[in-house]
Structures are given as structure tokens and as C-alpha cells.
Amino acid sequence: xxxxxxxxxxxxxxxxxxxxxxxxxxxxxxxxxxxxxxxxxxxxxxxxxxxxxxxxxxxxxx
Amino acid sequence: xxxxxxxxxxxxxxxxxxxxxxxxxxxxxxxxxxxxxxxxxxxxxxxxxxxxxxxxxxxxxxxxxxxxxxxxxxxxxxxxxxxxxxxxxxxxxxxxxxxxxxxxxxxxxxxxxxxxxxxxxxxxxxxxxxxxxxxxxxxxxxxxxxxxxxxxxxxxxxxxxxxxxxxxxxxxxxxxxxxxxxxxxxxxxxxxxxxxxxxxxxxxxxxxxxxxxxxxxxxxxxxxxxxxxxxxxxxxxxxxxxxxxxxxxxxxxxxxxxxxxxxxxxxxxxxxxxxxxxxx
Ligand SMILES: [Zn+2]
Numbered sequence: 001x002x003x004x005x006x007x008x009x010x011x012x013x014x015x016x017x018x019x020x021x022x023x024x025x026x027x028x029x030x031x032x033x034x035x036x037x038x039x040x041x042x043x044x045x046x047x048x049x050x051x052x053x054x055x056x057x058x059x060x061x062x
Numbered sequence: 063x064x065x066x067x068x069x070x071x072x073x074x075x076x077x078x079x080x081x082x083x084x085x086x087x088x089x090x091x092x093x094x095x096x097x098x099x100x101x102x103x104x105x106x107x108x109x110x111x112x113x114x115x116x117x118x119x120x121x122x123x124x125x126x127x128x129x130x131x132x133x134x135x136x137x138x139x140x141x142x143x144x145x146x147x148x149x150x151x152x153x154x155x156x157x158x159x160x161x162x163x164x165x166x167x168x169x170x171x172x173x174x175x176x177x178x179x180x181x182x183x184x185x186x187x188x189x190x191x192x193x194x195x196x197x198x199x200x201x202x203x204x205x206x207x208x209x210x211x212x213x214x215x216x217x218x219x220x221x222x223x224x225x226x227x228x229x230x231x232x233x234x235x236x237x238x239x240x241x242x243x244x245x246x247x248x249x250x251x252x253x254x255x256x257x258x259x260x261x262x263x264x265x266x267x268x269x270x271x272x273x274x275x276x277x278x279x280x281x282x283x284x285x286x287x288x289x290x291x292x293x294x295x296x297x298x299x300x301x302x303x304x305x306x307x308x309x310x311x312x313x314x315x316x317x318x319x320x321x322x323x324x325x326x327x328x329x330x331x332x333x334x335x336x337x338x339x340x341x342x
Contacts, residue, residue: 059222
């Protein structure tokens with residue numbers, strides 16, 4: 001996906017979950033071992049070109 | 063005779079093998095009061111692990127009853143419990159009481175949101191075995207405000223997650239949430255005109271992932287009660303059993319998270335703060 005510096009993590013989660021047709025549910029975006037904050041922009045989160053971000057499901061059941 | 067060792071005596075001591083783990087403080091473990099919120103699949107496994115690990119004072123909160131589809135992953139539930147719509151908290155309390163005479167189990171058949179906030183401070187550690195985001199947000203906020211470590215477990219299919227929240231420092235569960243969590247939380251509730259109805263999703267669930275999550279949760283509780291905070295997860299354990307992945311991740315503290323903002327202002331948890339999450 002092409003991302004802009006001002007994109008927020010929330011926006012990226014929503015658009016990537018839609019793009020990859022993910023099931024309805026909660027997701028988080030991680031960079032390496034860190035979970036990224038929903039409200040922060042890519043710049044705020046210190047994300048640079050070529051960084052790899054991963055969308056992972058956040059399980060809800062118990 | 064006093065002072066003599068009896069050959070084979072250690073084999074009669076229930077906790078002999080536990081004592082061989084040097085840092086486990088079995089006296090503190092047996093004295094600790096543990097709050098288990100939720101008596102579903104994770105709650106069953108957590109309660110069993112707590113008792114076998116030496117915990118004795120255990121409160122179990124759940125308002126639901128047993129159904130047949132619980133039986134693929136809940137050690138204490140039987141077909142007869144499903145037929146009689148037995149209450150989960152009561153069945154689990156009875157089940158763990160049968161594992162050791164010393165167990166002091168209390169079943170509370172209520173929603174956690176209906177209990178006074180003081181219930182959190184009355185326990186030494188809180189174990190979240192919940193099945194929805196809104197209840198997690200509630201328990202997270204109240205545990206944090208009470209200064210109690212909150213260990214939250216969650217699973218779906220072969221995915222599992224354990225989060226350790228350690229007030230007064232560090233991130234909380236809500237710090238790691240985003241708009242997708244708020245959206246899912248809101249979808250679980252609807253107004254019928256006569257009240258609010260909770261829609262329980264039928265999520266994939268099986269025992270092996272449940273066991274992994276519950277084992278990690280109780281091991282973290284053992285560390286908390288034994289005073290070994292330096293050994294605690296920092297702060298998220300993520301498990302993907304299908305793809306052979308076990309990882310420790312970090313949820314950074316979110317300065318805008320309402321849980322921390324509230325503490326900074328020295329305010330009590332208010333219901334309005336939680337309303338966006340549909341916490342009742
Ligand atoms: Zn927080």
C-alpha cells in the first residue's frame with residue numbers, strides 16, 4: 001500500500017483491513033515489537049520509507 | 063519424631079515440586095486474593111491453574127450459564143450443567159473446590175460492571191477472562207485506578223494474547239486500542255427500546271489455544287504475587303498457534319489514553335468516561 005506521512009495509524013488499519021478483505025474485528029498495526037497508537041500519524045510514530053508495518057488481528061474471545 | 067526426615071516425605075507434599083522453583087513464594091501465593099473475571103473457557107483453565115499452583119482465595123465473577131457448545135474447552139462444565147443451565151461461576155467455584163480442600167472459592171453471579179469499584183482493591187491481582195472489549199475496558203480502568211496488576215487474556219481460533227497492565231507506571235490495555243476496538247465494542251450492543259442487548263459473537267475457539275493463554279496468565283500472576291515484577295511480560299504476549307509464532311510485544315503508553323489522563327487529574331473513574339465504549 002502507498003502511505004502518506006500524515007496518514008494516521010487508525011486510517012491505515014481501516015484501509016488495509018478493507019483492502020485485504022479482512023473479517024470484521026479489532027486489529028492493531030505493529031512495527032517490529034511495538035504496537036502503534038491509533039491516533040498517531042506515520043511521522044509522529046517515527047515511521048520511515050521502507051519500514052515494514054504489519055496488521056495483526058486482536059482477538060476478543062475468552 | 064521431631065527432627066527426623068521421613069524417607070519419601072517429599073512425595074507426600076502437594077507442593078514439593080513447586081518449592082523447587084526458588085522464586086515462587088508459596089506462602090504469599092496461598093494468602094493472595096485473586097479476582098477472576100469471566101468463567102468461560104479461559105476462566106475455567108485459569109481457575110484450574112490457580113488452584114494447582116497454590117492459590118486458595120479465588121473470587122469468580124460471571125453472570126452467564128453453561129451451554130453445550132462450551133464443552134469442547136471447559137474442564138469443569140458437563141453435559142448435565144448445560145442441560146440444567148447451571149451458572150458458570152458456581153460450576154467453576156465447585157470444580158476448583160474439589161481440587162484441594164484448602165480452596166476458598168467465591169462465585170459472584172453478576173456482571174462485573176454491576177459490582178462496586180471497591181471489589182478491585184480488595185484483591186491482589188485481577189485476571190481478565192472476558193469475551194468482549196467493553197468489559198475489558200471496564201476492568202482495565204478500575205484495576206488501574208485501584209493500583210492492581212491486571213492480566214488480560216484473549217483468544218480466537220489459534221490466536222491468543224495476554225496483556226499485563228502494571229499501574230501506576232506503564233501502558234494499560236486501552237493504550238493499545240484504536241478505532242477498530244471502539245467499532246467492535248459498539249456493534250456488540252443494541253438498544254431494543256426495553257433496554258440494551260449484548261450480542262455475543264460465536265467466535266472460533268478450542269482448548270489448546272485456551273490452555274496456552276491461561277497458562278501464561280497464571281504464570282504472570284505467580285510472578286506478581288511472588289514479588290517478581292522484573293520477570294513480568296512487558297507487556298504483551300502474542301501467540302499464533304497456526305503459524306508457529308510466539309512473541310513478546312510492547313504497547314507504549316498513550317498520553318491521551320483516558321485511563322492515565324484521569325489519574326493525572328486525580329479523578330475517580332467515572333461512568334461517562336467509559337460511555338464511548340458502551341460500558342454499562
Ligand atoms: Zn492507557
